[in-house]
Amino acid sequence: DLDLGLGSLDRIELFAELETLRRVVLDDQAGGHVHTVRELVDALRNADPIGETHSTPEASPDNWAQVLSGTHDDLDQYLKRKPVFEWVMWSFLRSIRALWSLIAGFRVREAGQVPSKGAVIVCGNHASYLDPFLICMALPRHGLQRVFFVGYSEYFDGIIGRFLARLFRNIPIDANRNLQRAMQAAAEGLRRGMVLVIFPEGGRSLDGSVKEFRRGAAILARNLDVPITPVGIWGAHQVWPREGRIRRHPLVLSYGPKLSPGGSPSEEALLGELREEVIRLVDDSSRTRD
Template sequence: MDLHKIEEKILSYTSFIDEIGVIIFNGYPFAFVYPDFNALKEAKIINIEDEIKWYAIELYNMKALEQEKVKGYKILTKPLVKTKSGEIDKTVLKEFLVSDKNDNISTQDEPSDEVYKILKSYIATLTKKEILPSSHLELDLELDSLNYVELFVFIEESFGVKIDEAAFSKIMKLESLYSYIKVNAKKIGVVKPEWDELLREQSSEKLVYSPFIMSLYKTLLYPFFRLYFRFEVRGIENISSKACIIAPSHQSMLDGFFIESALPYKTLKKTFFLAYKQVFGTKLLKPIAKHGQTILIDANENLKETMIYCALPIRSGNNLVIFPEGARTRDRELLEFRPYFAMLSKTFKTPIIPVVIDGSFEALRAGMLFPRPRKIRVTFLEPIEPHSMEYGEIVKRVRDAIERELKRSREEHL
């Protein structure tokens, strides 16, 4: 296996990787990645792992032979160790992986002032990782978009310092964030954000209704799907007239259209969809999204405002379709569920309808250009009420329901 060729291929997909070293681990390629932090700052990207995973490694995996697919990776915050000849020292990489040692070893003493203590103490509520001054907030402490929103609000309320995503992309290490707050602080306190309050804030955005276009999409797509995919819908009786969150599994670019075709006309007219701007904001798909009651989101900008806007359909008595995985599966297995849908459900006491879309992975998996005529089945499961459950419990209930139905559906050999 030509590991150097794999490295070159991955690098060809992105400008956000500075160095990459690929070794064989457990029989498959494993990649060590050192990002180009300057390029990421210029692009104002704060979700670095998603950028590298989905737009470099997974793009490579789509076209790679099975035995040459990268089955694991680690994103480092320091350059890769080189040999005397200037080559990446892969012996060190193997030792690093086996020992699982921390790339982020700091010899710097921690600041002892109140600003640092308050900031570190709050970040400790968001992560279980060891927190050091040199810790990268995403790559070392594993904070995500939801954590960023909480952190931004905490900093603004506690220190009087407003931070947007563009500024944050340049100060993503704890020591840099601390220094920024220290210089700009107007006050010092501890005011912890509450998601219930955040999601209930008023949005400056307005919902754009397109009932005629939505009905037209369904009218055109449903018979085509019936003919080409032997499209089947089950459990439609589980959709009531009250507002709900529709949470489908995600296997294909077509999944949103399958949901659109499966919903009754009356329900569809008051249903909104969440989609990533990077995918549905392109020249080809943007017109469809614009007239398709779709809210486009960007994980690297206006996070708080976007999350408040995304709550607007529910607050207005409409339905909202959210794919909890946040991305399409690459191997037919469920990805980790992101908790935003559960937060909305609990805050607004809105039931969640888990949905299983089965067969779309075989029809149009990631990397395919044209769909194959495979049988597609959409199954709406019984609603799950949030009641007194915590976010994690809601997520688990929904994921378990989808996983059980997927297993049952596969046993029927679609």
């Protein structure tokens, strides 16, 4: 079958347009499974017609403000504060940071760029399994108290997995299968004034270089009027590459100035500015190694 060649966000936008044109309501879960023309045709055949139980779909999928609106109280279990655990994690991460500083080198530059109040999206390059932990290790205490993640559902399955997800404030939604729900979960946390960590590349880099960025962070920033704090991570690929074992190597994390969503004319412009800044920060980090 002919592949549609669409990313997750593009599929959501295509579905919304088709709902309007065909006056049907497509399965919310279907977007993650439609990759070919045949699968798209089957999804349309199985779609529910608009009737008494359905309202007319939004005319424009570009109206992400509508998609991201509403409250989601079911996410309280993942987003609520856990003061005792936060203190334990802060102490543990600072201890690991101090230890790595002694044996290999660990530097953090401009961590004050993460605001002490209000929502912010922290976006960094992704070259290692360690990246989420490194960002948490580099966050100031007020940032760690508010940090949350969306995704990593494959690591938080089952009773124990869901317990750990709640503990570490990770909302376990597979964005490839249910991107709209993942975006809504991210928006809920940001509306609560929290710190969302996103890796816009969508996956770990094989060679450590910064790949193209996906649009999710820019969509959230512009529709919720939330600033983005870029961060460049250097050394993580050498410590633990995608295919390899953990090795001793210096680590440097550099935070850049906040990017205001209103300072760019479009999502594409904001995304390009963000990627250029992350690349610059990675280069700066490589030059400030111990």
